[in-house]
Amino acid sequence: MTTFAFLWKLTRYRLILYILNALAWTLIYLAPIVPGLLTKQFFDLLSGSSPYGFGVGALIALLLAAALARVVLIVFGFITDVQFRFRIGALLRRNLLRHVLKEPGAKAIPCSPGEAISSFRDDVDQVEETVSWSVDAFAMTCFAAVSCFILIRINAQMTMWVFLPLVVVVSIAQLSTAMLQKYRAASREATSQVTGAISEMFSSVQSIQVAGAEDRVIDRFKALNENRREAMLKDKLMNSMLDSVFSNAVNIGTGLILLLAAQSMRDGSFTVGDFALFVYYLNFVTQFIQNFGKFLTYFKQCTVSKGRLETLLQGAEPTKLTEYHPLYLRGTLPEPEAEARLTPGQELDVLEVRGLTYRYPETGRGVEGVDLTLARGSFTVITGRVGSGKTTLVRALLGLLPMQAGDLRWNGEPVGAPGDFFVPPRSAYTPQIPRLYSDTLANNILLGLVPEQGQLERAIRSAVLEPDLERLPLGLETVIGPRGVKLSGGQAQRTAAARMFVREAELLVFDDLSSALDVDTERKLWERIETQRQGAACLVVSHRKAALAQADRIIVLKNGRVDASGKLEELLETNEELRSLWYREE
Numbered sequence: 001m002t003t004f005a006f007l008w009k010l011t012r013y014r015l016i017l018y019i020l021n022a023l024a025w026t027l028i029y030l031a032p033i034v035p036g037l038l039t040k041q042f043f044d045l046l047s048g049s050s051p052y053g054f055g056v057g058a059l060i061a062l063l064l065a066a067a068l069a070r071v072v073l074i075v076f077g078f079i080t081d082v083q084f085r086f087r088i089g090a091l092l093r094r095n096l097l098r099h100v101l102k103e104p105g106a107k108a109i110p111c112s113p114g115e116a117i118s119s120f121r122d123d124v125d126q127v128e129e130t131v132s133w134s135v136d137a138f139a140m141t142c143f144a145a146v147s148c149f150i151l152i153r154i155n156a157q158m159t160m161w162v163f164l165p166l167v168v169v170v171s172i173a174q175l176s177t178a179m180l181q182k183y184r185a186a187s188r189e190a191t192s193q194v195t196g197a198i199s200e201m202f203s204s205v206q207s208i209q210v211a212g213a214e215d216r217v218i219d220r221f222k223a224l225n226e227n228r229r230e231a232m233l234k235d236k237l238m239n240s241m242l243d244s245v246f247s248n249a250v251n252i253g254t255g256l257i258l259l260l261a262a263q264s265m266r267d268g269s270f271t272v273g274d275f276a277l278f279v280y281y282l283n284f285v286t287q288f289i290q291n292f293g294k295f296l297t298y299f300k301q302c303t304v305s306k307g308r309l310e311t312l313l314q315g316a317e318p319t320k321l322t323e324y325h326p327l328y329l330r331g332t333l334p335e336p337e338a339e340a341r342l343t344p345g346q347e348l349d350v351l352e353v354r355g356l357t358y359r360y361p362e363t364g365r366g367v368e369g370v371d372l373t374l375a376r377g378s379f380t381v382i383t384g385r386v387g388s389g390k391t392t393l394v395r396a397l398l399g400l401l402p403m404q405a406g407d408l409r410w411n412g413e414p415v416g417a418p419g420d421f422f423v424p425p426r427s428a429y430t431p432q433i434p435r436l437y438s439d440t441l442a443n444n445i446l447l448g449l450v451p452e453q454g455q456l457e458r459a460i461r462s463a464v465l466e467p468d469l470e471r472l473p474l475g476l477e478t479v480i481g482p483r484g485v486k487l488s489g490g491q492a493q494r495t496a497a498a499r500m501f502v503r504e505a506e507l508l509v510f511d512d513l514s515s516a517l518d519v520d521t522e523r524k525l526w527e528r529i530e531t532q533r534q535g536a537a538c539l540v541v542s543h544r545k546a547a548l549a550q551a552d553r554i555i556v557l558k559n560g561r562v563d564a565s566g567k568l569e570e571l572l573e574t575n576e577e578l579r580s581l582w583y584r585e586e
């Protein structure tokens with residue numbers, strides 16, 4: 001999709017608002033024509049060469065009325081502009097966010113969260129700005145055409161002499177804004193390196209002291225600052241030069257008119273009013289060239305921003321960005337979909353996985369051709385050495401990574417989109433590194449779920465979290481996470497487990513849940529899960545004895561493939577990989 005097609009599709013989302021906006025701004029830009037003509041009359045009247053019968057008072061009143069009308073138009077123009085911009089920006093952000101949320105969870109964005117946030121903010125702003133400036137570019141062209149027509153009719157030669165050189169000078173200055181942008185980008189980069197270095201220094205004070213690296217760190221900081229000083233100086237110098245060209249262009253033009261008009265004014269063919277009109281329009285024509293150049297620059301920047309937004313789509317159709325959807329800006333919001341209850345027959349009977357394959361494009365590692373069967377009430381442990389593919393297997397199964405090959409069947413029925421299917425109440429998952437939010441413990445567990453009587457308490461007990469609750473200052477209402485009480489690794493894991501249990505799902509998937517637990521707590525946890533899971537199937541990634549001992553079936557992974565599967569006793573006899581894991585722990 002070309003940038004033009006992209007902008008046009010966005011514009012059509014709210015075409016009427018865009019047309020109103022374009023109308024308002026065309027009138028705003030055309031409005032100075034009137035005071036220009038009135039000023040001409042005013043001076044012609046004073047010098048006695050006006051063919052019209054207006055008095056001075058009437059002209060002043062008309063000038064005031066024209067100014068007032070322009071003010072009203074500007075207010076209207078800003079309202080339409082803000083309303084229009086906000087809607088297309090909101091549509092872009094909505095479409096992008098929806099796409100990110102639909103992508104497999106572990107690969108939702110192809111860059112760091114900071115970069116993605118900057119795209120959501122700055123790239124969308126850039127697109128808004130470009131569409132909004134297209135209105136100005138059109139309106140300013142209308143103004144330039146009308147004013148040139150009037151001036152040429154007064155004195156064609158003078159118009160050419162004054163405006164042509166001016167257009168050339170200002171256009172050249174405008175073109176050099178490309179250079180300004182280069183300097184601007186360099187100065188921003190240098191500034192971000194300095195701030196980055198400050199943040200690194202603050203976060204690693206201890207390492208710097210331990211390594212005795214104070215002097216070297218300060219030297220590096222000085223070098224970065226020097227770099228920034230140079231970049232900023234170039235940026236400021238270029239900026240000031242351009243400013244001075246633009247602000248002096250009008251003065252130089254006025255001087256040119258004075259020089260050229262002297263003779264014609266003496267013989268009366270060029271009136272004082274004509275002079276006033278030329279000077280008046282000069283200002284606006286200079287602004288027109290400046291702003292038109294700005295629009296062209298924005299258009300170029302918009303192409304870059306569009307490219308960055310498309311990168312976030314990770315290969316999906318670029319038209320996804322501009323699809324039309326309601327924004328719900330007024331009135332009541334639609335209710336979010338409630339977590340559906342499973343109807344009889346949808347409950348897990350058996351989940352069959354055949355030939356599951358996912359290899360990371362970056363390393364070519366992952367899992368290949370994995371088969372497994374999870375029956376109702378079963379307890380399956382996936383084990384293997386570090387890097388054997390255990391996490392990749394559960395993530396690909398749950399649709400958090402895009403499966404490259406394989407067949408999943410829930411009670412014999414093929415599973416279409418695993419990412420949408422393996423969610424509560426069908427399935428719940430505790431990742432290896434749980435993510436907690438700065439909120440109360442209760443909200444961290446519930447994540448918006450409205451629990452039935454006793455549901456939260458049951459989940460807390462299953463997760464063996466109740467002894468910790470007693471020690472937290474406000475119990476379930478204690479704020480935890482980055483801005484609250486910091487939980488230990490084991491407490492965080494059990495909070496995440498409670499979050500999973502409270503959803504009372506049919507399939508419970510644990511990725512190394514017990515890795516931060518002491519032996520006693522871990523034993524208690526498996527015991528409670530066993531008594532309280534009410535027929536749910538468990539799929540557990542672990543290499544710990546307590547989990548292996550509980551398993552009905554163990555799947556041993558080696559280099560991304562199933563090395564063996566079976567019961568603990570038989571595997572301890574037949575499988576070398578499991579034996580080494582089991583006895584190593586001992």
Ligand SMILES: Nc1ncnc2c1ncn2[C@@H]1O[C@H](COP(=O)(O)OP(=O)(O)OP(=O)(O)O)[C@@H](O)[C@H]1O
Nearest residue numbers: 360362363365366385386387388389390391392393
């Ligand atoms: N994001 C990634 N990009 C590229 N390669 C990856 C990525 N994540 C994991 N891998 C590679 O895929 C292989 C399997 O990794 P995985 O995390 O599934 O192993 P694991 O058995 O769960 O290990 P652990 O016991 O440490 O959790 C490893 O060789 C790893 O280096």
